[in-house]
Amino acid sequence: MKNARILVVEDQEDLANLLKDYLQQEQWQVDLIHHGDEVEPFIQQHMVDVVLLDIMLPGKNGMDICRDIRKTSDVPIIMTTARVDEIDRILGLEIGANDYVCKPYSPRELVARVKVWLRQKAKPCVPAVIELNTDRLQVSCGDARIELTMVECRLLEKMMSQPSRVFSRSQLMDAVYDDGRIVSDRTIDSHIKKLRARLKIIQPEQELIHAIYGCGYKYEESR
Template identity: 40%
Template sequence: MEKSRHILVVDDDLEIRNLLQAYLEQNGYRVTTVGEGKTMNRVLEEQRIDLVVLDLMLPGADGLELCRNLRVKSKIPIIMLTARGDEMDRILGLEMGADDYLPKPFNPRELLARIKVVLRRTTALPFEQQESTTRTLRFADWSLNPIARHLESGAGLVVPLSGAEYRLLKVFLDHPNRVLNRDQLLDLTQGREADPFDRSIDVLISRLRRRLEDDPKDPAIIKTVRGEGYIFAVQVKAGNPLT
């Protein structure tokens, strides 16, 4: 039940904290609010939190640093609140491991919708994907360990992935040889529709190409289909279950 979900709101604006607490509690959630990182860490140690709403601009350690540190030790879903139009901060937030972002100012109803999508995506795994989460996925000269979330080349080189890179690569591995447009990629990786000015998917694809491709400017694995989207153009094989 949604009433069992505990949301931690981290924002130095008292008015925003009070507004979100009242609105989310009206919609059946437990809510704790704090104004900075030290208190956030104490709450996380003392209580079970199901999702963190984390503002980027905070006194002391900023949201990006807090997000990175939290992701190292926990898989708690994080929704980042960012300044409108600050695309680089949104991309950095995703790379640090945030599950989604919402630019300020925002409608609390939209945040509520994002919370529901992120919680649904992180707590309910579709049956057809359960097996692939415990199997090594092999493609081209690479293998992906879905538990450790790192790539390994045929020569044994281990390449760690950011949270955003891992989610995007996993979507491609689950849908090989199929054209996926930006709207579909955003929906599958972040559970939301694309903003016409949001280029985060394109940036992440460029980063993946630099990791995977011999020549990122002439990619053989993640190809662009002009006017349609992107296609993962190599065969994917699942290895033995990981133990």
């Protein structure tokens, strides 16, 4: 996708300029922002095709920026950070990031990831085809595949068995834990939170697990 506009949000100016050089080789227009407070006003005033967003920024941090961008825009966001803990990656994906790259990274790899999201953005919207393999504890969509824990697999299997049906937390508990143990609602909510983040990796275009206030959760693919 030539002439795409890429926004690089990175406070390390040397790294930002290096990325700009690599991105411009693809004939893309590149804008640089070094301060978190400037990102949202820029996006509100300009059409951007992909955002490369650092987490640790002066002013507003990348997590808060991502969360607020998602209130008004579905622009692909690739988060870049030196924070490598799994919980940080899951949180980033859960609040709306499309991809997550840990520093230090290869600029060429980042360019390749931008190309993936530009191609994805250019594709016509098609319904998700999600396949669950309970023997391998895997869920896939097209060529994308992720591993699940046993608990996550059982949760997903239960909800996928009757799409659009709302399951209460107690029903989901019974499906996940067959030994009669006592589990709090918060435990189920925590597992659902992690499962949602994993599903975003293989199907970033839509939410597959929906919370129904005061009732529970349901699995439903958009049509």
